[in-house]
Amino acid sequence: MSDASTDSLVLSDIGVTFGGLTALDGVSLSAGSGEIVGVIGPNGAGKTTLFNVICGFIRPDSGTISYRGQAMGRHQPHVLAKLGIARTLQGVGLVPGLNVVENVMLGAQGKTRSGFASAVFGLPRSSREEMRLRAQALELLGELEIAEHAWKMPTALPYGVQKRVSLARALIADPTLLLLDEPASGLSSDDMAELGQLLRRLRDRMGVLLVEHHMDLVMSTCDRIVVLNFGRVIASGDPDVVRADPEVTRAYLGEEVRTAEGGPGA
Ligand SMILES: Nc1ncnc2c1ncn2[C@@H]1O[C@H](COP(=O)(O)OP(=O)(O)O)[C@@H](O)[C@H]1O
Ligand SMILES: [Mg+2]
Numbered sequence: 001m002s003d004a005s006t007d008s009l010v011l012s013d014i015g016v017t018f019g020g021l022t023a024l025d026g027v028s029l030s031a032g033s034g035e036i037v038g039v040i041g042p043n044g045a046g047k048t049t050l051f052n053v054i055c056g057f058i059r060p061d062s063g064t065i066s067y068r069g070q071a072m073g074r075h076q077p078h079v080l081a082k083l084g085i086a087r088t089l090q091g092v093g094l095v096p097g098l099n100v101v102e103n104v105m106l107g108a109q110g111k112t113r114s115g116f117a118s119a120v121f122g123l124p125r126s127s128r129e130e131m132r133l134r135a136q137a138l139e140l141l142g143e144l145e146i147a148e149h150a151w152k153m154p155t156a157l158p159y160g161v162q163k164r165v166s167l168a169r170a171l172i173a174d175p176t177l178l179l180l181d182e183p184a185s186g187l188s189s190d191d192m193a194e195l196g197q198l199l200r201r202l203r204d205r206m207g208v209l210l211v212e213h214h215m216d217l218v219m220s221t222c223d224r225i226v227v228l229n230f231g232r233v234i235a236s237g238d239p240d241v242v243r244a245d246p247e248v249t250r251a252y253l254g255e256e257v258r259t260a261e262g263g264p265g266a
Pocket of ligand 2: 047048049182
């Protein structure tokens with residue numbers, strides 16, 4: 001594991017309540033460069049809440065967050081890009097009126113001065129910068145093996161392709177840490193396997209925090225895993241240790257029972 005204070009995202013003792021409901025209860029974890037850290041847990045475990053805390057969408061009631069030794073207390077979402085952190089959200093969230101390349105270029109907004117948004121919306125801009133960004137976007141689309149869709153509108157594309165576009169949009173910011181919330185949701189098992197391989201390749205360039213419901217993707221991809229259940233860390237460690245943990249099995253089994261009895265599952 002990397003040095004927790006200098007090149008990692010470090011969460012200490014994070015607590016979040018919604019009204020009377022405790023969504024996160026004393027959650028601590030770290031994610032460093034060059035490693036893929038998985039956060040798993042059954043539905044309702046608190047994964048998205050944790051993700052939103054890191055992104056600055058939810059302010060924790062207690063605890064601290066730092067990145068590379070810098071405290072991120074009470075940060076706003078736009079601070080992430082400046083710190084070198086990029087994210088995708090659950091779903092895809094692409095802009096329907098822009099083509100694939102333009103959507104990807106939007107991801108660079110936080111780091112460019114003239115702002116790509118101005119380029120897309122026809123305002124004065126640096127065309128040299130726009131050309132550079134377009135080239136980078138096309139390169140990323142090639143890396144994600146969806147270059148043939150570059151000039152199409154995203155709404156016309158299969159869901160799996162849209163998910164890759166949203167990933168490319170995060171990657172164009174050249175993050176040192178990539179945060180992913182359920183990147184595998186809605187993907188076919190082939191797409192999911194390819195996503196796992198892609199994340200392993202990305203690990204050379206950045207740290208990855210993978211918040212994911214799918215146990216198999218996390219097990220096959222992550223270097224370390226943190227398991228949440230009812231807002232608490234119930235296990236953490238390398239995949240083999242977590243897989244063998246009876247409390248983890250129980251947490252996931254409980255979910256199957258609930259799903260079977262309680263109508264439609266996730
Ligand atoms: N905005 C909110 N208001 C009230 N309760 C919420 C809110 N967001 C999440 N919760 C609750 O917090 C718990 C954790 O939810 P969530 O973080 O979405 O879990 P997961 O992503 O692991 O499925 C759940 O019980 C959920 O119902
Ligand atoms: Mg969720």
